[in-house]
Amino acid sequence: MNRYIFILLLISAYCHSQKKDDIESQIKSFYDHSLTKGKSYDWLEHLSNQIGGRLSGSLNAERAVFWSKEELENLGLDRVWLEPVMVPKWVRGNFEYASIESSAGNSINVPICALGGSVATPNKGIRAEVIEIQSIDELEKIGRDIITGKIIFFNRPMDPKLINTFSSYSGSVDQRTRGAEVAIKYGAKAVLVRSMNLKNDDFPHTGSMYYGNVKLKNRIPAAAISTNGANLLSSMLKLDPKLKFFIKQNCQNYPDVLSHNVIGEIKGSLYPEKIILVGAHLDSWDLGDGSHDDGAGVVQSMEVLNQFISLGIKPKHTLRVVLFMNEENGLRGAKKYAENTKKKGEFHLFALESDAGGFTPRGFSFNSSDIIFNKIKLWKKYFEPYYISEFSKGGGGADINPLKPSGTVLAGLRPDSQRYFDYHHSSNDTFDAINKRELELGAATMSSLIFLVDTFGF
Amino acid sequence: MNRYIFILLLISAYCHSQKKDDIESQIKSFYDHSLTKGKSYDWLEHLSNQIGGRLSGSLNAERAVFWSKEELENLGLDRVWLEPVMVPKWVRGNFEYASIESSAGNSINVPICALGGSVATPNKGIRAEVIEIQSIDELEKIGRDIITGKIIFFNRPMDPKLINTFSSYSGSVDQRTRGAEVAIKYGAKAVLVRSMNLKNDDFPHTGSMYYGNVKLKNRIPAAAISTNGANLLSSMLKLDPKLKFFIKQNCQNYPDVLSHNVIGEIKGSLYPEKIILVGAHLDSWDLGDGSHDDGAGVVQSMEVLNQFISLGIKPKHTLRVVLFMNEENGLRGAKKYAENTKKKGEFHLFALESDAGGFTPRGFSFNSSDIIFNKIKLWKKYFEPYYISEFSKGGGGADINPLKPSGTVLAGLRPDSQRYFDYHHSSNDTFDAINKRELELGAATMSSLIFLVDTFGF
Numbered sequence: 001m002n003r004y005i006f007i008l009l010l011i012s013a014y015c016h017s018q019k020k021d022d023i024e025s026q027i028k029s030f031y032d033h034s035l036t037k038g039k040s041y042d043w044l045e046h047l048s049n050q051i052g053g054r055l056s057g058s059l060n061a062e063r064a065v066f067w068s069k070e071e072l073e074n075l076g077l078d079r080v081w082l083e084p085v086m087v088p089k090w091v092r093g094n095f096e097y098a099s100i101e102s103s104a105g106n107s108i109n110v111p112i113c114a115l116g117g118s119v120a121t122p123n124k125g126i127r128a129e130v131i132e133i134q135s136i137d138e139l140e141k142i143g144r145d146i147i148t149g150k151i152i153f154f155n156r157p158m159d160p161k162l163i164n165t166f167s168s169y170s171g172s173v174d175q176r177t178r179g180a181e182v183a184i185k186y187g188a189k190a191v192l193v194r195s196m197n198l199k200n201d202d203f204p205h206t207g208s209m210y211y212g213n214v215k216l217k218n219r220i221p222a223a224a225i226s227t228n229g230a231n232l233l234s235s236m237l238k239l240d241p242k243l244k245f246f247i248k249q250n251c252q253n254y255p256d257v258l259s260h261n262v263i264g265e266i267k268g269s270l271y272p273e274k275i276i277l278v279g280a281h282l283d284s285w286d287l288g289d290g291s292h293d294d295g296a297g298v299v300q301s302m303e304v305l306n307q308f309i310s311l312g313i314k315p316k317h318t319l320r321v322v323l324f325m326n327e328e329n330g331l332r333g334a335k336k337y338a339e340n341t342k343k344k345g346e347f348h349l350f351a352l353e354s355d356a357g358g359f360t361p362r363g364f365s366f367n368s369s370d371i372i373f374n375k376i377k378l379w380k381k382y383f384e385p386y387y388i389s390e391f392s393k394g395g396g397g398a399d400i401n402p403l404k405p406s407g408t409v410l411a412g413l414r415p416d417s418q419r420y421f422d423y424h425h426s427s428n429d430t431f432d433a434i435n436k437r438e439l440e441l442g443a444a445t446m447s448s449l450i451f452l453v454d455t456f457g458f
Numbered sequence: 459m460n461r462y463i464f465i466l467l468l469i470s471a472y473c474h475s476q477k478k479d480d481i482e483s484q485i486k487s488f489y490d491h492s493l494t495k496g497k498s499y500d501w502l503e504h505l506s507n508q509i510g511g512r513l514s515g516s517l518n519a520e521r522a523v524f525w526s527k528e529e530l531e532n533l534g535l536d537r538v539w540l541e542p543v544m545v546p547k548w549v550r551g552n553f554e555y556a557s558i559e560s561s562a563g564n565s566i567n568v569p570i571c572a573l574g575g576s577v578a579t580p581n582k583g584i585r586a587e588v589i590e591i592q593s594i595d596e597l598e599k600i601g602r603d604i605i606t607g608k609i610i611f612f613n614r615p616m617d618p619k620l621i622n623t624f625s626s627y628s629g630s631v632d633q634r635t636r637g638a639e640v641a642i643k644y645g646a647k648a649v650l651v652r653s654m655n656l657k658n659d660d661f662p663h664t665g666s667m668y669y670g671n672v673k674l675k676n677r678i679p680a681a682a683i684s685t686n687g688a689n690l691l692s693s694m695l696k697l698d699p700k701l702k703f704f705i706k707q708n709c710q711n712y713p714d715v716l717s718h719n720v721i722g723e724i725k726g727s728l729y730p731e732k733i734i735l736v737g738a739h740l741d742s743w744d745l746g747d748g749s750h751d752d753g754a755g756v757v758q759s760m761e762v763l764n765q766f767i768s769l770g771i772k773p774k775h776t777l778r779v780v781l782f783m784n785e786e787n788g789l790r791g792a793k794k795y796a797e798n799t800k801k802k803g804e805f806h807l808f809a810l811e812s813d814a815g816g817f818t819p820r821g822f823s824f825n826s827s828d829i830i831f832n833k834i835k836l837w838k839k840y841f842e843p844y845y846i847s848e849f850s851k852g853g854g855g856a857d858i859n860p861l862k863p864s865g866t867v868l869a870g871l872r873p874d875s876q877r878y879f880d881y882h883h884s885s886n887d888t889f890d891a892i893n894k895r896e897l898e899l900g901a902a903t904m905s906s907l908i909f910l911v912d913t914f915g916f
Binding site for chain 1: 845899
């Protein structure tokens with residue numbers, strides 16, 4: 001071999017290994033920083049305990065907007081701003097109450113909560129017989145004659161056999177989102193839905209439901225019942241099929257109100273016109289304080305920018321954090337952001353969302369072409385020391401999804417899913433259910449992926 | 459190609475894929491069974507809440523022995539028996555108390571607990587100045603003149619930057635196990651050790667400590683202080699280096715008492731003389747109820763045999779569960795088991811231990827030759843659907859380790875480690891810190907590995 005070629009090859013091999021070492025040490029610095037000096041846990045403590053549940057259209061949602069804007073400003077980003085968006089306003093009201101009443105006259109209270117978007121019951125409540133079913137399809141089989149005037153009780157549990165609990169959720173949540181809309185067509189008086197929870201406990205889990213085109217006057221109340229309550233009602237129905245269920249709730253829909261996405265960015269040093277987005281949703285349900293859904297994602301996304309600044313890393317692309325408003329019951333923030341970004345002609349190279357809880361990170365799911373996914377998979381080696389190994393194809397997340405048509409590569413952080421639905425949309429989704437290290441590992445994992453995208457592109 | 463050879467190859471390929479399908483479906487049946495019909499969670503509820511903490515030599519340890527024997531008998535194993543073993547008896551006593559007393563006369567109580575095996579303080583307690591150090595090596599530098607009559611405060615935290623928290627533990631636990639033994643040589647009056655806990659909270663964490671060859675009359679009391687307490691003491695020492703620490707505890711060592719390993723087995727259909735062992739330790743510390751350490755491992759090990767019986771799988775090798783007594787403060791059960799098994803000339807092909815908490819399983823560590831480890835790694839594909847991917851070389855576990863010299867392949871279940879030291883050896887290691895699905899996934903993962911060893915051998 002020519003001596004010069006040999007030397008050039010040696011230099012190239014050296015540079016390559018040097019670059020790999022640099023990348024590895026940079027990624028280690030994200031983990032070290034997050035686990036020792038990260039802000040995510042303290043931020044979440046504030047968001048959860050000092051602000052609390054922050055449903056779109058609530059005062060707390062506004063407090064969260066102003067707090068997160070101020071915290072981003074304190075980081076010294078190049079720019080921080082609010083993006084106005086009109087959001088739905090639904091208010092739970094001041095009572096929710098339900099009981100099972102046996103034919104013999106005995107009764108027992110059961111824990112329920114109104115589903116988000118539901119109408120109220122009449123002031124005197126609704127008292128009716130119950131038909132327990134497992135799926136929306138059964139409504140057609142049972143038929144209007146039998147259903148009219150009754151309460152439909154959707155009681156198909158989440159499938160415990162699916163290892164990824166998000167798959168179990170997907171397989172059951174139609175009862176919650178569409179159950180009422182369909183049951184109305186068969187004359188039901190109200191719907192009761194088994195909580196989307198794999199655990200047997202006393203917490204009802206709320207969540208969005210939609211009436212479709214059903215006129216306001218024809219809408220019926222919809223509520224979630226705790227898993228223990230659902231089991232009790234189901235077993236009581238076997239003993240006493242004529243039992244009555246009583247339900248009373250005074251939730252209400254109001255006209256839309258003004259809210260905001262909260263946005264901050266570090267301008268790219270080489271490609272300022274190409275945006276790398278990291279984000280989560282700032283709103284939460286009103287039960288609990290939304291620590292896992294999605295306070296964790298909010299503070300992790302903020303932490304990514306904090307890490308770039310604290311560690312003195314100048315991103316080549318513009319690094320933008322977006323805290324979306326109204327993921328839970330409307331996705332208005334996500335839609336508005338995508339609409340505005342299109343108007344402005346902005347290009348998003350990549351968007352990463354964290355909206356699956358603050359648990360030990362296991363990997364990412366990617367929504368991209370196979371060519372890009374295969375390239376991304378080469379980065380898995382950098383994550384091995386951190387026990388991050390699940391790189392799969394799949395959705396990125398609800399808030400970044402509207403960016404897909406413009407060619408953005410999407411990714412979602414995938415934490416361990418086992419505990420998520422113990423807390424999801426329920427009053428026990430609170431700060432004490434957060435493990436500091438798990439949260440911080442998630443933030444570092446996100447910073448690392450963002451760094452790799454910024455360094456190598458696609 | 460000769461037509462017959464071609465047909466033979468086809469048949470062989472078919473059989474191979476058939477066999478692979480069979481294995482996959484059998485493994486799926488373990489997960490399905492564990493997540494829907496498993497006994498592990500109910501068993502652990504009993505062991506934790508109805509029995510509770512079960513330190514060697516305590517009445518609760520005996521209750522745990524008889525309960526687990528009865529439960530194994532109820533499974534219909536071929537044989538269930540108790541293996542007698544003499545174990546240490548150490549009793550915490552009825553008070554533990556400590557306070558920081560400033561030079562100005564102010565004082566504040568701090569949470570402590572005696573370390574297992576420690577002697578008591580004199581009845582009137584010990585009041586002395588405190589020397590804070592980070593490692594045992596510092597004792598030599600500071601020297602006997604300065605140390606004499608003082609309390610040595612070991613305050614080196616677990617390293618938060620290590621991703622595997624067991625590595626952090628290994629890097630700090632010498633302060634607890636050996637701190638007193640060495641400090642005695644320099645005239646210390648007592649030792650106080652920062653709790654082995656990555657979280658800042660108010661729970662002191664106990665654990666074993668040893669005096670080595672130090673004579674009984676020369677032994678000094680050793681206690682753990684909560685991480686919050688350690689941080690407070692450390693910051694107070696900076697303000698007031700002459701402050702006094704007061705400590706009083708009346709724990710006591712008693713003569714050894716009789717206890718038992720609990721053993722059950724299903725005889726192998728083809729190789730009854732070759733044993734596959736699955737086990738955990740039945741004893742726990744006296745604080746909390748030992749749900750994670752090691753109640754989880756106990757019920758998971760029992761569940762493996764339950765699964766083989768419930769699913770009608772006849773193991774080719776003898777499948778034996780061993781619930782070891784006295785892992786925490788003596789390993790007497792493990793030593794006795796290995797001693798007896800050697801006497802009887804038994805051969806253990808494989809031993810699997812679960813003693814790292816009931817958290818989401820991530821993989822196994824294997825103590826074997828490289829040839830066998832490479833063979834085992836080929837089984838990783840069977841675990842992919844269950845997000846089990848960490849196969850590493852390393853220790854199997856403290857209780858099965860004495861089997862190593864006889865050539866047994868050892869393995870330890872490796873669950874996610876992030877939360878373990880929040881609970882380890884502390885009064886918050888209780889049943890409410892157990893997630894049912896995480897526990898059950900661990901049991902199914904263990905059954906699957908045992909099944910693969912039984913099917914393929916090494």
